[in-house]
Structures are given as C-alpha cells and as structure tokens.
Amino acid sequence: MATLKELAKKDELFSGGHRLCTGCGIPPIVRLILRSANAPVVATTATGCLEVGTTIYPYTAWRIPWIHSAFENAAATISGIETAYKALKKRGKIPKDKEIKFVAFGGDGGTYDIGIQALSGALERGHNFLYVCYDNGAYMNTGIQRSGATPLGAATTTSPAGDVILGKQETRKDLTRIVIAHNVPYAAQASPHNWADLSKKAEKALKIVGPTFLNVISPCPLGWYSKSEESIEAAKVAVDTCYWPLYEVENGVLKITYKPKQKRSIEDWLKMQGRFKHLLKPENKAILDKLQKYIDAEWERLLSLDGKVI
Amino acid sequence: MAVTMVKKQAGLTGNSAVAYAMKQINPDVCAAYPITPSTQIMEDFSSYVADGKVDTELITAESEHSAMSACIGASAAGARVMTATSSQGLALMWEMLYIASGLRLPIVLANVNRALSAPINIHCDHSDSMGARDSGWIQIYSETVQEAYDNLFQAVRIAESEKVLLPVMVCLDGFITSHAIENISLLEDAEVSQFVGGYKAQHPMLDTDNPVTYGAMTLPDSYIIFKHQQSEAIGRAKDVVVEVGKEFGNRFGREYGLMEKYRLDDADVAIVILSSAAGTTKVAVDELRAKGKKVGLLRPRLFRPFPFKEIADALKSIKAVACLDRVDSFSGFGSPLFNEIRSTLYEFEKRPKVINKIFGLGGRDYKVKDAVGVFEELLKIAETGKVETLIKYITL
Numbered sequence: 001m002a003t004l005k006e007l008a009k010k011d012e013l014f015s016g017g018h019r020l021c022t023g024c025g026i027p028p029i030v031r032l033i034l035r036s037a038n039a040p041v042v043a044t045t046a047t048g049c050l051e052v053g054t055t056i057y058p059y060t061a062w063r064i065p066w067i068h069s070a071f072e073n074a075a076a077t078i079s080g081i082e083t084a085y086k087a088l089k090k091r092g093k094i095p096k097d098k099e100i101k102f103v104a105f106g107g108d109g110g111t112y113d114i115g116i117q118a119l120s121g122a123l124e125r126g127h128n129f130l131y132v133c134y135d136n137g138a139y140m141n142t143g144i145q146r147s148g149a150t151p152l153g154a155a156t157t158t159s160p161a162g163d164v165i166l167g168k169q170e171t172r173k174d175l176t177r178i179v180i181a182h183n184v185p186y187a188a189q190a191s192p193h194n195w196a197d198l199s200k201k202a203e204k205a206l207k208i209v210g211p212t213f214l215n216v217i218s219p220c221p222l223g224w225y226s227k228s229e230e231s232i233e234a235a236k237v238a239v240d241t242c243y244w245p246l247y248e249v250e251n252g253v254l255k256i257t258y259k260p261k262q263k264r265s266i267e268d269w270l271k272m273q274g275r276f277k278h279l280l281k282p283e284n285k286a287i288l289d290k291l292q293k294y295i296d297a298e299w300e301r302l303l304s305l306d307g308k309v310i
Numbered sequence: 311m312a313v314t315m316v317k318k319q320a321g322l323t324g325n326s327a328v329a330y331a332m333k334q335i336n337p338d339v340c341a342a343y344p345i346t347p348s349t350q351i352m353e354d355f356s357s358y359v360a361d362g363k364v365d366t367e368l369i370t371a372e373s374e375h376s377a378m379s380a381c382i383g384a385s386a387a388g389a390r391v392m393t394a395t396s397s398q399g400l401a402l403m404w405e406m407l408y409i410a411s412g413l414r415l416p417i418v419l420a421n422v423n424r425a426l427s428a429p430i431n432i433h434c435d436h437s438d439s440m441g442a443r444d445s446g447w448i449q450i451y452s453e454t455v456q457e458a459y460d461n462l463f464q465a466v467r468i469a470e471s472e473k474v475l476l477p478v479m480v481c482l483d484g485f486i487t488s489h490a491i492e493n494i495s496l497l498e499d500a501e502v503s504q505f506v507g508g509y510k511a512q513h514p515m516l517d518t519d520n521p522v523t524y525g526a527m528t529l530p531d532s533y534i535i536f537k538h539q540q541s542e543a544i545g546r547a548k549d550v551v552v553e554v555g556k557e558f559g560n561r562f563g564r565e566y567g568l569m570e571k572y573r574l575d576d577a578d579v580a581i582v583i584l585s586s587a588a589g590t591t592k593v594a595v596d597e598l599r600a601k602g603k604k605v606g607l608l609r610p611r612l613f614r615p616f617p618f619k620e621i622a623d624a625l626k627s628i629k630a631v632a633c634l635d636r637v638d639s640f641s642g643f644g645s646p647l648f649n650e651i652r653s654t655l656y657e658f659e660k661r662p663k664v665i666n667k668i669f670g671l672g673g674r675d676y677k678v679k680d681a682v683g684v685f686e687e688l689l690k691i692a693e694t695g696k697v698e699t700l701i702k703y704i705t706l
Contacts, residue, residue: 069383073376076377
C-alpha cells in the first residue's frame with residue numbers, strides 16, 4: 001500500500017476550482033481513490049452533486065476521460081465502456097499491454113435508489129469495474145430529499161421533523177449487504193477521515209479482477225446541517241459510533257478493518273448535525289433509542305461475522 | 311434460427327435478416343434486452359457470438375434502459391455499437407435516446423415496431439418509434455425484409471458520417487416484417503466490410519492520453535448552442551442518406567432514396583404511408599389504375615430528418631392526399647405523417663386537400679379494400695373539393 005508521501009506525489013487527476021461545497025466529503029474521496037489507482041482510470045458519474053459540481057461547461061475538473069449520461073445508469077454506462085475496452089483490445093485497436101481501470105461514482109440516491117437495478121445488473125454480469133457510492137444520506141443535489149440511505153429519524157425536505165411525524169420513519173437500506181449478496185470478489189465500507197483505510201481499500205478494489213464496490217460515507221454540511229470545518233470529524237464520529245462500520249468482504253470473508261476502542265453513543269454523532277436536532281429532545285427519546293438499538297444490533301451482527309466466510 | 315450458410319439468396323424473416331446484417335457488420339459491442347417482437351434479432355446474434363461467427367462483445371443487459379446506457383458508454387469509449395428493441399423497450403430507453411443523440415454517438419438501433427401499452431399488445435403499430443421522433447435520432451422506415459437488411463448497412467454509414475455523427479433507428483414492422491419469411495438477396499461479407507468500412511471514433515474515452523469530458527453540465531449560456539449544432543447535424547443527414555443510398559445502389563443494384571413514389575407522377579390523388587402497409591396500398595393502386603383511376607402512393611423512407619422539401623415537391627400538384635398513420639397523436643391535430651405533410655404543403659398557394667386516417671393500431675389488419683376505400687374518398691374530394699372528415703380512424 002502506498003504511503004501518504006507516495007500518494008501525495010502522484011498526479012492530481014481531480015483538479016481544484018470545482019464547485020462542490022466547502023466541507024463536502026466528495027472531493028477528498030474522489031481524489032484519494034483516483035490516486036490509489038496504479039493505471040489510467042476512465043470514469044463515469046451518476047447525475048448528482050459530483051457531476052454538477054465538476055463539469056459546468058466549458059470547465060471540467062476531470063483530468064481523466066469521464067462521462068456523465070444520466071442518473072440511474074452509472075453502472076450500465078461503465079459496463080459499456082469496459083466492454084468496449086475488451087472488444088477493442090481483442091481486435092488489436094488498443095495495445096495488448098494497455099491497462100485501464102474503470103470507475104463509476106454515484107451518490108446514495110443514484111445508487112441505493114434509482115440506480116440499484118443497473119448496479120445489480122452490472123455486478124451480476126461481472127464487469128471489471130469499481131463502483132463507488134458516496135453516501136451522504138439524502139438527495140443533496142436536489143435539496144436534501146430523503147433517500148433509501150437516509151438514517152432513521154433524520155429530517156429532510158421530504159421527511160421533515162413535523163408536529164406529528166418526526167423525520168424519516170424507516171431505517172436505512174443496507175446497500176453494502178445487498179452488493180455482497182451478489183457474491184462480488186470485493187466490497188467494503190470506508191470513510192474519508194481514515195484515508196489510509198480508504199486508500200488501501202480502493203487500491204485493493206482496483207487491483208481485483210471483477211466487479212468491486214466501495215460504500216463511502218460522505219459528510220454534507222448542507223444536508224446534515226453540520227459545520228463545514230467539522231466534516232472529517234463528523235465522518236470519524238459516524239465510524240466511532242458504529243453508525244458507519246469500516247469493514248470489507250474479500251472473496252466471501254468478512255473483516256472489520258477498524259474497531260473503535262470505545263464505541264461511542266449515537267448521540268455524539270447526532271448532536272453534530274441539525275437534521276437530528278429533534279431527536280435530542282427528551283420527548284423523542286424513543287426514536288433515538290430505536291436508532292441506537294438498530295446500530296447496536298448491526299454492529300453485533302458484524303462482530304459475529306468478523307473473520308468468517310459469510 | 312441463425313443463418314449459417316453464406317449464399318446470395320436466402321428465405322429469411324425480418325428479424326433473421328437484421329441479425330444476419332449485424333453479423334456481417336460485426337460491431338464491436340452489442341447491448342440488448344429481450345422484447346417481443348424483436349427478441350429473435352438478439353437470439354440469432356447471440357448464436358453468432360456463441361459460435362464464434364462474430365467477435366462482438368455482447369452485453370445482455372438487465373433492462374432496455376441499461377442496454378441503451380451501455381451502448382452510450384461503449385460508443386463514447388470508441389466502439390461501433392448496435393442494438394435492437396421494440397415498443398415498451400424503446401419507451402424504457404426514451405431518456406437515453408435523447409442522451410445518445412445529444413452526445414452525438416453514432417449508435418445503430420433496429421426497432422421492430424410494436425404498439426405501446428395499455429392495453430398491452432405485441433403487434434405492429436408505430437406508436438413506439440413515432441413517440442421517439444423528436445429524440446434526435448435519424449429514423450428510416452423499411453417496407454420489406456430486403457429493405458430492413460439493406461438499411462442496416464446504410465445506417466452504419468449514415469450514423470458515422472463526419473457530417474452527421476448521430477444515432478440511427480432502422481424501423482421494420484413487428485410480425486408483418488419481423489416474422490414474415492421473404493426471399494432476399496444477401497451481400498457477401500467482404501462486400502459488407504468494404505461498404506461499412508472501419509470505424510474510428512473522433513474522441514474515444516479509451517484514449518487515456520487525451521482525456522475528454524462527455525456530458526458536461528450546460529447552463530443557459532451554452533445549452534441552446536449545442537442543440538443548434540445538433541439540429542444542423544441532423545439536417546445534414548438528409549444529403550448523406552441520399553449519397554449513401556446511391557452508393558449502395560451503385561455497388562449492389564438496389565438504390566434507396568428519401569422516399570418511394572409509386573405511380574405518383576400523373577396521379578390525381580395519393581396515399582402517404584410508411585413501411586409494410588405500403589405494399590398493401592400498392593395492390594390497391596394497381597387495381598384502381600386498371601380501372602383508369604389516377605391514384606398513386608408516396609412512401610417516405612426517411613422520416614427524421616423529415617425531407618419536407620422533396621416530399622412537398624412530390625405532392626404539391628396532387629389534388630387530394632390521405633396520410634395514413636399507424637399511430638394516434640391523441641387529441642393532437644392529426645398524427646405525425648399528417649402533421650408533417652399538411653404543414654409542409656401549407657406554403658403553396660395551390661395545394662392538395664390533405665386528410666388523415668389512423669389505421670392498423672395494435673396489428674389490426676389493413677387490407678386492400680381499406681386502401682381502395684381511402685382512394686375512393688380521395689377521388690370524391692378531388693372532384694368536389696370538399697372534405698367531409700379531416701381526421702378519422704379506419705380499420706375499426
């Protein structure tokens with residue numbers, strides 16, 4: 001695995017000057033993943049913050065070949081690109097020794113929800129690509145609407161904390177498990193605060209032949225109602241509370257890659273974010289308890305599987 | 311059933327002929343999803359892949375939306391790409407059709423025309439491709455199996471022309487053409503590769519030394535400029551269609567143009583109709599001509615871009631014209647052929663009376679007597695100058 005010094009020396013493939021928000025988790029995730037590749041990368045991005053924020057014509061932040069086609073089809077688009085690579089290589093139109101890595105980026109809306117069919121199809125067909133979901137827990141680009149990734153109790157513009165209904169009523173979809181159920185060679189959860197872990201996972205995912213998947217938590221000051229300067233800290237607390245466990249499944253074996261010495265209470269994470277403000281009121285403790293219980297159960301489940309073939 | 315013998319003549323269904331044309335073209339990538347009545351195209355083609363008759367990479371996508379998305383990815387990557395679909399499949403691709411044309415990707419799609427749900431119906435009408443008529447795709451409609459086969463080769467050339475760079479949809483009628491066996495003339499593989507030539511994409515994404523950004527976000531300062539360029543490009547396609555059709559004729563003896571005129575030159579009245587139903591109409595033309603009635607037919611081959619000038623020239627001296635649409639633009643002022651043709655003729659002071667018939671939806675039979683009925687109505691209009699009903703369903 002590359003050291004921080006080595007990573008820093010690599011070409012910057014994702015230029016500054018883009019229009020993503022201050023404190024957005026996406027740029028450090030994308031930069032680090034692109035730096036972790038040991039071959040040229042061709043990428044696609046689902047409609048969303050990353051696409052809108054990086055390519056307002058005539059500018060582009062991408063110093064690699066990149067395409068945006070639509071919202072729900074990043075996985076299908078990368079399937080086509082990767083297949084063209086195979087076809088053209090076979091026909092000698094691309095040199096035999098020319099290696100290219102294929103990466104699709106999508107937010108949680110474009111991955112958990114509208115893009116899940118295309119993702120599932122591409123995983124099943126076994127294309128050689130890495131899918132990266134930057135999960136900020138709502139449709140942030142369109143203005144913070146609830147998605148399948150939105151945590152229980154979070155207020156969004158379509159699941160507001162009202163007088164009667166207090167934020168999102170459902171627990172989030174566990175997309176990483178859904179991906180793992182496709183028996184892909186590699187899938188992992190990561191966080192931008194733990195750059196070494198993220199980079200190692202990206203490097204591994206890009207090395208493995210076949211479909212690989214990274215689900216990366218991506219703090220969003222706009223939608224989380226959190227402080228821009230605390231984004232990386234917010235990602236860390238999400239991991240330390242075990243809301244966002246860092247683990248990987250490689251060839252069927254699950255491994256937790258970081259175990260907090262002291263698992264923190266979910267309240268520590270919630271209080272950093274205005275979207276959970278209502279959950280901290282004593283009268284709404286039941287929702288908070290439900291969330292804590294869900295997180296505890298999930299963490300226990302992971303601990304019970306750690307090191308095992310799943 | 312996949313064709314295994316190479317010979318000059320073969321009895322093939324429309325689907326098998328299209329698949330065989332695809333085999334001869336041997337594109338880099340195909341991505342498709344099964345749907346009646348076009349399924350057999352990809353079944354045949356899958357056999358060609360499995361038997362090593364082509365070295366195309368096949369993506370059996372999990373939906374038509376993803377099939378077209380994969381085509382877009384593959385085409386932007388620099389591959390020659392083809393697919394086939396019908397009806398709901400084309401409808402599911404809708405969003406991506408606009409993106410394929412907007413990104414100027416020369417994808418070729420065989421659309422086997424089928425009605426749209428609801429109620430569900432697997433038989434022929436043109437509601438699928440007509441719904442996509444403003445998606446920026448070039449549309450060519452085929453009357454016969456032979457034509458569908460020939461059109462596919464021409465489509466590749468038209469799409470990839472540097473003057474055009476747009477996707478092309480070759481339409482053939484579901485079941486009527488797709489499942490009917492016709493004895494057709496086949497080209498030799500070498501003739502096909504000579505005609506279609508190799509493909510070199512201008513800005514392939516796989517050229518990692520020269521990175522390009524496809525599909526950037528555009529704001530009001532630039533979006534309209536891209537659309538204007540796209541509009542100019544599809545306009546240029548008309549001449550390219552003619553050039554390619556002529557070259558095809560010179561090489562193989564079957565020339566294609568913008569339209570087919572059948573006993574039209576001295577006609578008093580005419581039917582304008584697309585695809586296989588033109589064959590039925592021609593029988594009616596012959597029957598009435600034998601009785602001394604001056605009737606004729608115009609069959610547009612190219613519907614997008616619509617060759618309005620040429621079609622207007624062909625129709626302007628006719629007294630009465632009926633546009634027969636195998637689709638209903640619900641509560642619009644008539645259906646697509648009628649809209650285009652009536653509006654095209656408006657600029658002439660002396661112009662034909664134009665009426666619209668909606669026929670054959672969901673595979674309803676369109677018989678010689680139906681065409682004769684329309685001609686008789688047209689002859690009456692030509693004589694009296696009076697139109698009773700402007701837009702009407704027939705074959706009910």
